[in-house]
């Protein structure tokens with residue numbers, strides 16, 4: 096076991112010079128342009144910054160490696176948002192990390208921001224047993240070492256983790272390698288984010304993906320955005336919402352927090368048109384419902400009850416396409432708004448707007464998917480959608496908005512711990528082997544297995560396993576129990592420091608970098624498959640693509656000659672075409688400048704469930720009562736971060752500057768607790784603690800609090816996961832505060 100005394104959590108001391116300026120009411124605009132330029136020119140220099148941004152999200156260019164918002168058919172010259180600019184700047188940085196110059200203990204005492212600022216990793220490194228310092232190793236030795244470790248144990252004692260940045264081609268080969276090796280242990284970041292969406296949608300509509308396209312947004316008459324902060328996490332969505340508003344849509348935000356992006360939006364594209372330069376910002380949400388944390392099931396149950404009382408159900412649609420209506424109807428008969436923190440007066444406008452149209456789009460993100468009852472949250476949305484017949488025609492449907500550029504594509508490629516039998520059969524038939532049938536370990540099960548000493552080796556294709564996971568100290572212990580942890584990465588992060596007994600870092604090409612004139616493909620939140628091709632000179636001569644690394648490892652692990660796949664990615668796509676439905680004629684179709692759409696049957700009103708019907712679900716409203724002095728805490732992102740990558744210490748839209756260890760508290764709760772803005776507190780969840788947080792009184796419902804992750808992932812219990820999807824409940828952690836002495 097690894098005895099190194101490394102810090103699993105970022106240091107709890109921060110600079111005391113911070114500023115609180117209160118929540119912003121306008122998103123983007125000049126500040127976003129300035130921030131984009133500051134990040135790109137600051138890290139990559141003016142010349143490289145220009146080429147990085149010029150190709151971003153352009154046809155034949157680079158697909159942004161941040162969120163999975165789709166690209167419009169007509170691209171603007173600057174087809175990116177501030178956070179897309181930060182992402183390519185981060186990858187295009189001219190800085191080069193040299194972790195071998197420090198001990199891992201020293202590095203672990205640095206902040207996540209500092210670690211990320213060290214720059215690109217450019218050569219393979221190994222951390223040997225008993226040593227605290229990484230040392231260079233050549234590729235062949237590193238890959239031989241890893242393959243030997245993997246082969247030295249049973250396949251089910253090995254884990255193959257994937258982050259949502261991985262391309263379709265790399266993901267397909269990675270799952271093939273793991274399955275030919277003999278395991279379905281393919282945990283991925285979807286386990287931590289939209290797994291609940293997949294489970295909820297699959298059991299009700301028969302598909303695990305959204306059913307809308309970008310054009311449905313433009314044709315919708317009501318767009319309901321639940322538990323999502325697009326201004327920071329999917330910023331180009333604001334342009335689509337602005338266009339929808341122009342077409343007459345009503346926009347409703349259901350979120351404990353008032354977010355700038357859903358308040359007013361000054362589209363930076365306006366600055367490219369003299370007539371629009373001074374155009375005022377667009378008022379976005381017509382209604383903001385500050386629902387209490389996890390009050391969504393109760394809220395949508397009540398909305399459905401109201402719609403039924405007004406006889407606003409779509410009888411013909413319900414009759415023809417659904418099942419379970421009667422039981423559902425009975426279940427909502429006595430629904431109330433108790434636990435939502437909302438009044439009938441507040442919610443009634445939404446009921447009215449929903450009752451007047453079938454062109455309704457429901458969007459959501461982590462605010463719905465990271466609760467113990469998360470799958471029911473999704474079902475509550477689907478109930479409302481079916482009641483209004485808002486699916487299977489233009490301007491209507493459901494849209495889980497993915498926060499990682501290819502997390503949906505990876506799942507389509509077979510990155511899952513519970514693959515469908517049909518997929519395994521096609522894989523086995525095509526590659527002439529017997530795939531493992533036993534379901535694998537998802538992320539939470541992987542951590543438990545590592546804690547129980549049942550896992551020897553963990554391979555991570557991208558990501559930051561430690562900081563993305565809950566219960567940080569236990570996850571750290573789990574990693575330390577492993578014999579070997581391997582990170583295939585572009586930048587330094589805490590998972591390189593809290594490792595197994597031995598660890599290897601394999602530096603890979605970024606998505607913006609040339610890869611021998613080859614392109615990869617990704618799939619966005621609306622199931623559009625399109626290509627991405629890097630144009631930048633690689634950050635170092637030793638870098639290899641994700642695909643090359645998987646091929647080189649597979650040749651050692653399986654004795655397979657995958658060199659053809661390395662030389663020509665069309666070969667990989669031909670294999671995908673043979674195994675994955677919807678990818679016929681893949682190589683020709685993906686060369687279309689806009690790519691192609693995968694078939695999503697509910698778009699045509701076809702529901703591929705067992706009985707061919709869309710399912711209403713009778714739901715229990717969760718009991719949200721808390722013991723005295725306890726609060727629900729949700730973890731959130733600042734505007735200067737992408738998942739666990741910290742680009743800076745500001746959260747401009749929430750008016751928090753140069754500080755991350757803050758806890759947003761309702762003003763009345765603060766006065767009851769005799770706390771004021773600026774006071775220092777420690778946070779507790781059962782025996783877990785997170786120290787030294789600054790109180791910020793903020794417009795959040797009573798009983799609710801918010802903090803940034805990964806700083807408070809240490810408070811999220813490993814056992815507290817969503818029924819049915821096993822996604823950690825990062826959005827409703829029961830905490831108490833204690834003033835610091």
Ligand code: SF4
Pocket residue numbers: 152159160161162163164174175176177178179180328329330331332
């Ligand atoms: S909206 Fe998402 S995909 Fe588009 S540029 Fe911004 S971060 Fe990248």
